[in-house]
Amino acid sequence: MxxxxxxxxxxxxxxxxxxxxxxxxxxxxxxSLIGLMLCLAGVFIGLSAHFVAILQVIxxxxxxxxxxxxxxxxxxxxxxxxVIWKSREGNTLLTVLTGFLVLGILYKIISIxxxxxxxxxxxxxxxxxxxxxxxxxxxxxYVLPFEVASILLLVAMVGALVLAKxxxx
Amino acid sequence: xxxxxxxxxxxxxxxxxxxxxVLVRRNAIVVFMSIEIxxxxxxxxxxxFDRYLGQHDGxxxxxxxxxxxxxxxxxxxxxxxxxxxxxxxxxLDEFNLMKW
Amino acid sequence: xxxxxxxxxxxxxxxxxxxxxxxxxxxxxxxxxxxxKNPSPQKTVPYECxxxxxxxxxGRYPVRFATxxxxxxxxxxxxxxxxxxxxxxxxxxxxxxxEMFLFIFILGIAYVYIWGRGGLxxx
Numbered sequence: 441m442x443x444x445x446x447x448x449x450x451x452x453x454x455x456x457x458x459x460x461x462x463x464x465x466x467x468x469x470x471x472s473l474i475g476l477m478l479c480l481a482g483v484f485i486g487l488s489a490h491f492v493a494i495l496q497v498i499x500x501x502x503x504x505x506x507x508x509x510x511x512x513x514x515x516x517x518x519x520x521x522x523v524i525w526k527s528r529e530g531n532t533l534l535t536v537l538t539g540f541l542v543l544g545i546l547y548k549i550i551s552i553x554x555x556x557x558x559x560x561x562x563x564x565x566x567x568x569x570x571x572x573x574x575x576x577x578x579x580x581x582y583v584l585p586f587e588v589a590s591i592l593l594l595v596a597m598v599g600a601l602v603l604a605k606x607x608x609x
Numbered sequence: 610x611x612x613x614x615x616x617x618x619x620x621x622x623x624x625x626x627x628x629x630x631v632l633v634r635r636n637a638i639v640v641f642m643s644i645e646i647x648x649x650x651x652x653x654x655x656x657x658f659d660r661y662l663g664q665h666d667g668x669x670x671x672x673x674x675x676x677x678x679x680x681x682x683x684x685x686x687x688x689x690x691x692x693x694x695x696x697x698x699x700x701l702d703e704f705n706l707m708k709w
Numbered sequence: 710x711x712x713x714x715x716x717x718x719x720x721x722x723x724x725x726x727x728x729x730x731x732x733x734x735x736x737x738x739x740x741x742x743x744x745x746k747n748p749s750p751q752k753t754v755p756y757e758c759x760x761x762x763x764x765x766x767x768g769r770y771p772v773r774f775a776t777x778x779x780x781x782x783x784x785x786x787x788x789x790x791x792x793x794x795x796x797x798x799x800x801x802x803x804x805x806x807x808e809m810f811l812f813i814f815i816l817g818i819a820y821v822y823i824w825g826r827g828g829l830x831x832x
Contacts, residue, residue, distance in 0.1 A: 442610060442611045443611050443615075446611040450615070450619045453623065454622055454623065454626070457622075457626040457627070457646050458626060460639070460642050460643070460646060461626055461627075461629060461630035461634065461643060463639075466636060466638050466639060469638075469642055473642050473645065473646070476646065477649070480649055480652070480653065483616070484653075485716075485719055486610070486611065487610060487616070487656050487657055487659070487660040488610070488660060488716075489656045489659065489660065491668065491793065492652075492656060492672065495672065495675060495789060496652075496675075498789060499675045499678075499679060499785065499786065500645070500649070500675070500678075502785070503679065503781065503782045503786075504645070504678065504679060504682050504782060506781075507682060507683065507775070507778040507779060507782055508641070508682070508686070510770065511638065511689060511690065511775050512638060513769075513770045514690065514769060514770045514772060514774065514775050515638075515689075515690070515699065515769075516769040516770075538632055542625055542628055542629060545625065546621055546622065546625040549617070549625075550621060553617040553618055554614050554618070556614065559612070561610050561613065561660065562660075562661060562663030564663050568660075568663070568665075569660075569665075571792055571793050571796045571797075572793070572796045572797050574672070575793025575796050575797030575801075576800055576801070577666070577668075577669055578669050578672070578793055578794075578797075579793070579794060579797060579801050579805050579808060580801070582666075582669050585669070585673055586790070586808065586812065587808065587811060587812060587815070589673060589676050589790070590811075590812045590815040590816055591815055592677065592680055593676070593680060593783050593786060593787060593816060593819070594815055594816060594818060596679075596680030596681075596683055596684050596783055597683075597780065597783045597816075597819040597822075597823060598819060598822055599684045599687070600683045600684050600687045600776075600779040601779075601780070601822075601823055601826055603684065603687035603688060603690070603691050604687045604690065604772065604779060605776070605827070605828065675786075676786050676790075679783065679785070679786045680783065680786075682782065683779040683780075683783060686775070686779065687779060690772065690775060
């Protein structure tokens with residue numbers, strides 16, 4: 441039953457990720473990425489991480505992709521030129537080697553993962569992954585990362601404003 | 610819960626697609642989106658392990674990953690706009706001023 | 710999955726998503742199959758009544774929108790950090806109140822900076 445739900449969502453996620461990379465128009469990539477985020481929210485629900493699934497929709501699909509859309513429309517990008525699949529000059533050998541390296545890494549990941557024994561997931565309580573449970577953990581064990589995150593957000597806000605408001609003459 | 614290995618394989622495939630996008634594309638915004646795919650692939654494996662072990666730590670980690678991703682996107686896209694102001698393109702091959 | 714009470718709530722979302730997909734795809738397919746098609750150059754211009762458009766419809770958006778969206782994302786994350794805090798506050802007690810005050814204080818510094826720098830002004 442779970443596999444029946446997991447496989448379509450996972451297949452859709454992989455297809456949408458390929459669309460993001462292969463699409464010629466940046467808007468098409470962004471729309472595919474929104475779909476990918478929603479699929480991943482579905483995957484998280486299957487893992488009973490309810491709070492993170494909602495965060496995925498709020499933060500990624502709701503905020504980050506909006507900014508991507510605004511920037512794409514601000515820059516008014518034309519569709520990519522048709523040279524995206526041509527390797528850079530003098531880099532053909534490097535490109536082929538990198539491709540094999542990536543495939544080798546993927547093969548290694550899959551072979552190690554499939555050979556491991558992962559048949560016994562832990563028993564979880566009813567309230568696993570709810571907002572209250574995650575909140576309790578976040579605000580007791582992980583207080584310091586939480587406060588450091590606020591400094592990260594402060595720096596990001598100041599940095600974004602300085603970069604966006606500075607006029608380059 | 611589907612077997613843990615399925616989630617890890619999904620995570621590996623998505624991460625590889627993200628790496629491929631970063632290496633292959635020259636449009637700065639699409640490279641950014643590929644980085645987002647990689648961050649999300651890591652989130653999947655964090656949450657899958659989390660569910661497998663029955664703890665909440667991985668969800669906190671993925672929450673932090675999302676916060677870092679949001680900060681990174683807002684600064685990164687500001688940088689992309691600044692790049693575009695300097696030179697009206699976002700093709701990454703054109704920005705080779707600091708190349709040796 | 711049916712025996713898990715948490716999961717049965719998502720059944721309605723799944724039904725909603727499937728219905729939305731079927732309706733959209735159905736309308737697009739039906740209009741493509743049933744609709745009459747005889748295109749002509751006159752029909753593809755933006756204003757059918759004869760005004761000739763002077764510029765492309767795909768204009769550039771002003772940079773103000775992107776700046777506001779950047780600041781919105783950060784404040785969105787700040788609010789998202791408050792959801793689990795608000796739900797778990799009765800178990801956290803006074804300590805939870807203090808840590809959220811510290812969090813909001815640090816982000817308040819950023820807010821004051823943005824206000825002083827003029828990041829919230831539209832022009």
